[in-house]
Amino acid sequence: MTKCGAFYGLLLIVTAGFFLAPYLIFFVAPPEPVQGFIQKIFYFHVPCAWSMFLAALVCAVGSVAYLFCGRWWGDALCSAAAELTVIFGLLVIATGPLWAKIAWGNTGSGTSV
Numbered sequence: 001m002t003k004c005g006a007f008y009g010l011l012l013i014v015t016a017g018f019f020l021a022p023y024l025i026f027f028v029a030p031p032e033p034v035q036g037f038i039q040k041i042f043y044f045h046v047p048c049a050w051s052m053f054l055a056a057l058v059c060a061v062g063s064v065a066y067l068f069c070g071r072w073w074g075d076a077l078c079s080a081a082a083e084l085t086v087i088f089g090l091l092v093i094a095t096g097p098l099w100a101k102i103a104w105g106n107t108g109s110g111t112s113v
Contacts, residue, residue, distance in 0.1 A: 038102045045095040052088035055081045 025043045032039035059081035065074030 035103055038099060041095050041099040045092060045099065048088045048091040048095065052085055052092055055084035055088060059085055 021043075025040055029040065029043070031037050059078050062074045062076075062078030062081060065071040066078060067074075
């Protein structure tokens with residue numbers, strides 16, 4: 001298989017996963033007994049958090065390669081990984097409080113019990 005063929009094969013698998021994962025999450029996976037349906041946010045939140053940390057690590061590796069070794073690919077790697085870090089970081093920031101507000105029942109009124 002050529003390099004281009006491998007890319008399109010992986011692209012097909014990833015595309016199928018994008019359509020299959022939400023179906024499995026919302027229709028196949030049973031609700032958790034304590035939290036119920038809202039627990040399914042973790043199926044998005046946790047992978048986004050891991051992807052964010054992985055992208056930040058790749059960004060650090062690219063930065064080291066560019067700054068200390070002068071490798072041109074380090075700059076390109078760092079730039080791409082930084083963009084992914086921001087995107088996944090925003091998803092983590094959006095899904096975490098969404099789950100917490102519903103799970104903990106915080107109304108945001110500022111009063112403490």
